[in-house]
Amino acid sequence: MxxxxxxxxxxxxxxxxxxxxxxxxxxxxxxxxxxxxxxxxxxxxxxxxxxxxxxxxxxxxxxxxxxxxxxxxxxxxxxxxxxxxxxxxxxxxxxxxxxxxxxxxxxxxxxxxxxxxxxxxxxxxxxxxxxxLADGLAQVWHLPSRFVLGALAGIRLVGLFLDDWRQLELARRARGLGDSGRIRRFLNQAFALLVISLRRGSKLATAMEARGFGGDTVRTWARPSPxxxxxxxxxxxxxxxxxxxxxxxxxxxxxxxxxx
Known part of the structure; x- marks a missing residue:
């Protein structure tokens, strides 16, 4: 967990x-x-x-x-x-x-x-x-599916931030850059994380659009939300x-x- x-x-x-x-x-x-x-x-x-x-x-x-x-x-x-x-x-x-x-x-x-x-x-x-939560927002509150699916994708990406941050730390230490200058290191890693997030978000948006998630078609949901x-x-x-x-x-x- x-x-x-x-x-x-x-x-x-x-x-x-x-x-x-x-x-x-x-x-x-x-x-x-x-x-x-x-x-x-x-x-x-x-x-x-x-x-x-x-x-x-x-x-x-x-x-x-x-x-x-x-x-x-x-x-x-x-x-x-x-x-x-x-x-x-x-x-x-x-x-x-x-x-x-x-x-x-x-x-x-x-x-x-x-x-x-x-x-x-x-x-x-x-x-x-x-x-x-996405199932409930779509089936109980009847929010637009495009908004619900986009929000779900965004929430899923948040969980990857910590993993990306840890990977950046390990990469910097492997190159001998992680033992000094904490403020500078933090700023560099934050900028790198921002770049990674923008690239991943752009790719995800393109993939979702290609699969038809951005359309106005009425959708059905695999799991009920009682x-x-x-x-x-x-x-x-x-x-x-x-x-x-x-x-x-x-x-x-x-x-x-x-x-x-």
Missing amino acids: TLLGPVRGTRRIHAINPVAKLTASLLLSVLLLVTIDWVSAAVALVLESILFLWAGLAPRAFFRRTAALWIAAPLAGVTTILYGVPAGQTYLQFGLIHVSDGSIALAVATVLRILAIGLPAVVLFATVDPTD FGGREWLLIAIGAVIGATALTAAVLAGTFRFVIG
Whole structure:
């Protein structure tokens, strides 16, 4: 199992239609973006943490896949503390830096909200196979087949980036170019990866067009994409978590509409 590859398993979460996972994640995100207080984000994060136990991810895999969020959330919080909107008592003021009660509260809300929105999205999509997602988008949401197939091809190519990067590293070391100048090495490898990606994407687009994937013909799909009770249950769980979080914020008196 690679970091970008789907997690295989036999739990119920693995059998749920990917479109339902996408819908639940989007619905929860929209509800949590209505307000920017810390109470709603904290309540949502607590409820989500309980459900993570049934997500089909081992603790090590969970933290590996969500590592970027655990790094980005505190960094966003620090930035908000230093440069957030000043309100209440001021603790530090130096140039553009203004640490106050308002900036601290906003920073806490920002950190919790990033985790509350990002963690369930990563966990849900960790069990999604790109082909199953494409089947669902075409059969459940009835999106154009050209868009679905193009998106599927793009997602498949993303998984090759890590392999290409490793191959570039090995090639440079074999030529004695990989032991010094980390910044320069990174820039050179990034440019080489960009060139490889553009070439591969161009060849893939030509091949797909030659095979008729760009036509307007109504297509059939080899694998059915069922959408039933368990999918609606997952969407309902996402809606309930979001509604509960907003209700808690209103009752606590911390609800703060994002606009205004």
